[in-house]
Amino acid sequence: xxxxxEERKERINAMIRQEEEGVLVYNRQTVFGVQLKSNGYGxxxxxxxxxxxxxxxxxxxxxAEIKHPKELKKVLTFGSGIFSSNPFIYxxxxxxxxxxxxxxxxxxxxxxxxxxxxxxxxxxLGGLSLGLQRPYYVQVQDPVTQDIREIKxxxxxxxxxxxxxxxxxxxxxxLRRGWNEIKINPGAxxxxxxxxxYGRFNESVSAVEIGLSAEFFSKKIPMMVRNDQKxxxxxxxxxxxxxxxx
Numbered sequence: 001x002x003x004x005x006e007e008r009k010e011r012i013n014a015m016i017r018q019e020e021e022g023v024l025v026y027n028r029q030t031v032f033g034v035q036l037k038s039n040g041y042g043x044x045x046x047x048x049x050x051x052x053x054x055x056x057x058x059x060x061x062x063x064a065e066i067k068h069p070k071e072l073k074k075v076l077t078f079g080s081g082i083f084s085s086n087p088f089i090y091x092x093x094x095x096x097x098x099x100x101x102x103x104x105x106x107x108x109x110x111x112x113x114x115x116x117x118x119x120x121x122x123x124x125l126g127g128l129s130l131g132l133q134r135p136y137y138v139q140v141q142d143p144v145t146q147d148i149r150e151i152k153x154x155x156x157x158x159x160x161x162x163x164x165x166x167x168x169x170x171x172x173x174x175l176r177r178g179w180n181e182i183k184i185n186p187g188a189x190x191x192x193x194x195x196x197x198y199g200r201f202n203e204s205v206s207a208v209e210i211g212l213s214a215e216f217f218s219k220k221i222p223m224m225v226r227n228d229q230k231x232x233x234x235x236x237x238x239x240x241x242x243x244x245x246x
Contacts, residue, residue, distance in 0.1 A: 102127030
């Protein structure tokens with residue numbers, strides 16, 4: 001029992017010395033991040049467990065929206081411009097969300113040197129990606145009856161295709177429509193980045209991360225009408241992260 005106490009005391013003293021030297025030392029950490037991507041935006045929650053001074057195992061869940069590069073939000077104004085329509089994206093066919101479940105490691109490649117320094121870590125992980133395709137609706141005015149209808153544009157709605165013209169659209173429908181029509185598209189992803197932790201205190205996480213990720217789905221996703229459908233997505237990202245260690 002005395003030997004175990006001495007070993008534990010030595011481990012604690014070693015961790016204290018490493019922390020004073022600017023080394024990040026912890027058993028577990030929880031990180032929340034928000035990120036901007038070259039093709040959308042998202043947020044993630046990460047759990048980490050330290051293996052040794054240089055490596056940690058990490059587990060992430062991420063929710064994001066992928067946007068088509070040709071998306072352009074428009075707003076129609078009426079009369080003097082005081083009354084405006086709900087904004088809409090002309091030609092958009094589907095929203096596309098992804099839910100990622102991944103595991104990997106973070107590897108420290110540079111210590112802080114002191115408490116006011118910056119720790120640099122390489123982050124790499126991969127896993128399963130669940131794509132969620134939700135149809136996009138707009139409000140249109142029938143040129144014959146002048147009635148306002150909410151329709152979606154797609155190959156399965158040929159009768160409504162003639163109404164989906166810029167001159168007939170009166171606005172978008174926001175987030176109200178399409179949730180009961182979601183289609184699931186499974187896939188996989190990989191992610192590689194550099195994390196710069198500039199926090200002054202070892203028990204908290206304050207970091208930024210830059211990197212690249214690739215994602216592949218089992219089927220092509222129709223996002224914009226009259227545009228090529230894709231099932232492979234490659235993007236760069238920038239993330240702001242904060243959290244706790246213990």
